[in-house]
Amino acid sequence: MYIFRLFKDSWQILAIAIVTGFLSGGSSASLIALISYAASNKSTSSLTTIAWSFAGLAIVVLVTSIISQVMLIRLSQNAVFKxxxxxxxxxxxxxxxxxxxLGNPRLLATLTEDVQAVANGVYQMPFLFINLAIVLGCIVYITWLSWLVLLMVVSLAVVAIASCKWLLNRGEKLLALAREDQDGLFKHFRSITEGIKELKLHYRRRQVFLEQKLQSTAANYRLHNIGGLTLFATTSSWGQLIFFFALGFVLFVLPNLLAINSQTLSGYILTFTYLMLPMDNIISKLPHLSRANIALQKIESLGLSLGSRAELLTVPPEIKTSWSSLQLKGVTHTYYGxxxxxxxxxxxxxxxxxPQELVFIVGGNGSGKSTVAKLITGLYIPETGEIRLDDETIDEQNREWYRQHFSAIFSDFYLFDEILGLENSALDYQIQEYLKLLQIDHKVTVKNGQISTTALSQGQRKRLALLIAYLEDRPIYLFDEWAADQDPVFKEFxxxxxxxxxxxxGKTVLAISHDDRYFHLADRIIKLEYGKVEFDKQHPYSR
Incomplete structure (x- = not known):
């Protein structure tokens, strides 16, 4: 199972936990043998010895069970953390x-649902090992009582395992389909949260979305989940039926086939009755393990996909505070629809x-302005061509360093609720000054890096993002339609x-904008059209 790969770096600890788990289970099975023996023994002196043995085994069961569970719980939680x-x-x-x-829905589904499913499955493993040990211990005791009964038990086990495996495989396939449906559900849920205004304003769009998109995906998810969980429930009931059959065989058929004394028969009955609980526990935990297995396969699949496009991790050296030119030479990028x-x-x-120029990047919607911005800042990697900062060509070895030269606020920016990664003795004073400058000091306070609230209008949220960009104090600033949500007075400001x-x-400022009434303020205007630079020239009215 994929789930055991979580412990590949901790096999020694896992082995100790499994051994102690099996000791606990074996001791539990030995207690059954003692109970059976004591029930048929009339000697007072023997009962005293059995009582002390019983107490010793009970302590062994307690201690080994606790050790196994604690070790496996710690091991499993560490594995989920990693x-x-x-x-x-x-x-x-x-x-x-x-x-x-890949899309946000798939990433979110993996980070939340898949990881939680793995955590739930891993949590069941300590109890699974202990129950397995009890089952094996009981089988050893049955073997000691009679080889013939063991053959009967093995035959029943083969039938039970084969039939349960068939049911589990079918159930696992349905749950795998349900997991695929879950990606679609996350996509639709995102449409609800991010597109609520558009859905409220258009009745027909809302109904089509609810009835044809969301309802269809949710119905498929429900159907596949019901099918998979029904098969798992059937597996549990089928396993119980087989053991009831085994108990009935021992109780009603076996005495007619073999000469069995009452002590041996009571031992069989007690053992089979005791076995039903751990077997039921094992079967009931299989759905959790199957879901964890499916989730871990999805995680591994995503990990392989991410690994194939991973960037080289480097610790960036100090950035250049003084530079001469930043060049894009023959750079191309393909956006796949x-x-x-x-x-x-x-x-x-x-x-x-x-350095020290104000550049407006303009063009119609879909002309490639935001894509150019991501190429300039190093967020997109050019497919052809090269980017050079002074005499350094930007590649995987120095791309992390290159990105540190930029402070950017994109149109789809994210605002953290605390100021991270900035250490400055004058930080609190600077923050207060910038809050006043950006006219949001009456709305927001910052204490020990914690922002009092981000529940602001979009324009005010952008001002708060601008404050953080000011604090970063990078050589190059990029603003993607930053003024689009500002009131006229602050837009002009x-x-x-x-x-x-x-x-x-001394900063270089790149502003993506549609506000043509302010184009005369630019030192340069770069106009894009259909993914190409239509013109790049000094503005005639600039300084």
Whole structure:
């Protein structure tokens, strides 16, 4: 099973936990033998010896059970912790374009549902091992009583395992289909949360979405889950029926086939009765393990996909505070749509950016402005061509270092609820000054890096993101339609004062904008059309 791969780095600890688990289970089975022997023994002196043996075995059961469970619980939780961290690191180290192709619904489903399913499955493993040990111990005791009964038990076990395996395989296939449906459900749930305004404003769109999209996917998910869990429930009941059959065989048929004394018969009956609980526990935990197995396969599949597009992890050295030019030479990038004929090829792009200039990047929707911004900042890796910062060609060895030169606020920016990664003795003073400058000091306070609230209007959230960009103090700033959500007064303040002030402080400022009334403030205007630079020139009215 895939789930055992979680423990590949901790086999020694796992082995100890399994051994103690089997000792606990074996001791439990020995207690059954003692109970059976004591019930048929009339000697007082023998009963005293049996009582002390019983007490000793009970202590062994208690101690080994606790040791096994504690070790396996710690081991399993450590494995789940490592799994979460490994998956998070893989996502963060993968190429942005690849993550966008995979889509947020799949990533979220894996990080939440799949990891939780693995955690639930792993949690059952300590009890599974102990119950297995009890079953094996009981089988050893049955063997000691009679080889013929053992053959009968083995025959029943073969039938039980084969039939249960058939049911489990069918159930696992249905649960795997349900897991695929879950990716679709996450996509639709995202549509509800992010598209609520559009759905509320259009009745027909809302009904089609609910009845044809969401309901269809949810119904398939329900159908596959019901089918899979029904087969698992059938497996559990079928296993119980087989053991009842075995008990009935021992009680009613076996005495007619063999000469069995009452002590041996009571031992059989007691053992088979005791076996029913651990067997039921084992069978009832199989659905959890199957789901964990399916989830881990999805995680491994995603991990392989992320690993194939992983970037080299490096610790970046100090950035350049003084630089001469940033060049894009023959850079291209292909955006892959849902259909083969919808691919969009950007480039080849040839651009040179210089320190302390204010550049407006303009163009119609779909012209490639945001894609160019991601190429310039190093978030997208060029398919052809190269990016050079002064005399250094940017490649996988220095891309992490190169990205540290940029502070960017994209149109789909994310705002953290605390200021992370910034250490500065004057940080609190700077934050207060910027809050006043951005006119949100009456709405937001920052204490020990914790932002009091991010429940603001989109325009105010962008101002808060701008505050954090100011604090980063990078050589190059990029704003993707930053002013789109600002009121007219602050929009004018942004273009006329904030952007020129950044430039006058020695920063290079790249602004993607549709606000043509402010284009005259730019030192340069770069216009994109259909993924290519239509013109790149100094603005005639610039400084």
């Amino acid at each position: 799994l979460r961290m490994r998956l998070s690191r893989q996502i963060l180290s993968s190429e942005l374009s690849h993550l966008e192709e 849902n259909r083969e004929d919808s691919n969009f090829i950007l480039g080849p792009i040839n651009l040179t950016l210089y 942004f273009y006329i004062q904030l952007l020129p002030n950044l430039r006058d402080k």
